[in-house]
Amino acid sequence: METKKTVAVYVRKSREEETEDTLKRQQAVLTELCERNNWNYDVYTEVGSSQELDRPELQKMLSRVKLFHYDAVVSSDQDRLSRNVGHLDQIKQTLVNAGCLFVTPSRIYDFKKDDDDFISDIQSVLSKQEYQKIKARLIRGSRQSARDGNWLGKKAPIGYKYNRDTKKLELSEDSPVIEKIFQLYVDGLSTKDIAYKFSNERVKTLVNMTWTPAGVTRLLSNVVYAGHSLYGKTNQKKIDGKRITAYTDESEQILVENTHEPIVSQELFDQVQQLKKERNSRPPALKLGKHKFSGLIRCGICGAVHSFQTSRYNRKRISSCQTRTYTTGNSYTVCPNKGANLSEFEELFYSYFSQHVKQLEQYVDLIKANGTNDAPDYAQEIESKIKQIAKLNNDIRRVQQGFMMEIFTQAEARVQIQQLKQQIKILEEQVNELKESGNVTELDRVELTLEKMKRFLTHGDKLPEREANTILLELMETIVYTKTDKEMSIKIVMK
Structure with a gap:
């Protein structure tokens, strides 16, 4: 006695199609075909673009095809699966791998056979041409509707x-x-x-x-x-x-x-x-591009980042702080932190920067004198993070199994897997950092930083502005700047 076949009925309506009963008509024709042939069937129906592969119902159906759940997929035409040639090839390969046929009201396709695959490719090209024609008609219709004064936006603007x-x-x-x-x-x-x-x-x-x-x-x-x-x-x-x-x-x-x-x-x-x-708009003369201190100078009063400009006398300046503090109604006060010529700021900055270099040199001498130059042992911490990564990979497999068993929807599974993969990525980066740190002693680390600081102190004025800015961003968190009267003060916060 022949085993009764089980098939998947796939029904799709494009978002552009306006007829509401399109899905019902498709489903009625296909289920009648199944009943006439005495097939068991499951129905997958959705609204979505033929150019998208990640349609929820399509992916749910294909996941069960991969598990050899169906003998065939039944649809009104292959463009219901996809009008995108690349996507259709992927779907066809899935059917071939599972030994699954593709059935329409007019033909049965076995994509393992060259003739059926060839006919399918011809239909795919014709379907793509038809899609472009439909798209062009929709665009022309939208343009004419707009010219007639109809509102085509998704929602009405405020007012x-x-x-x-x-x-x-x-x-x-x-x-x-x-x-x-x-x-x-x-x-x-x-x-x-x-x-x-x-x-x-x-x-x-x-x-x-x-x-x-x-x-x-x-x-x-x-x-x-x-x-x-x-x-x-x-x-x-x-x-x-x-x-x-x-x-x-x-x-x-x-x-x-x-x-x-x-x-x-x-x-x-x-x-x-x-x-x-x-x-x-600002006059071109007042505009200033990337500077060595860009993103580093913060207001010592309100914490805002200061910008830069070129004065009418072609001098580079730190702009005054523009932070507003509102009181009542429309009244407000502006942060009193004033601007300054960049040359004055740089003179003070290099003086403070030199002091940091000297302090770091003293620290290097202290390490050498005490002999505390052992590389830290991160082996236990690395092992712990590797175990966490292995556990997260197991969690991903459990989510995938849950999707196959229909415990999760495709959207739920995708979100969970993305979150788990993000956690794995962070842990892997931490492991690499620990491995690199484990091979570098405290003395090596400090001497490397000291070398960069000395190089900047000697050659900083000769470097391109962007390169100098990159070096400073590696070395320091921020430069706290305050100037309320004529006196200027700064504090360099190193990393």
């Missing part, structure tokens, strides 16, 4: 609500808030001032907007508030499994004017854009 009947934007109760932001900016308040003012006054919106300078800047830059719609400003590409957002070229963007009622006039919007440009 508007979406009318499902007209498919257009309408003013919401938040629109006065947006109008006030534009007016305050023209009146002289910065984005930081506006964010603080709205946070302090507990200004609320329907989406519970958190007021930040960056958030206010995005609102001020959005052309939607002048009554226009802009689409395609960014796009998403999938790189190494991650979606990366990037800005598109202006030629690829769709700007449709006067699609809805504006919150601010075109004149006010243009005025704000001009003000933003003027406030954010």
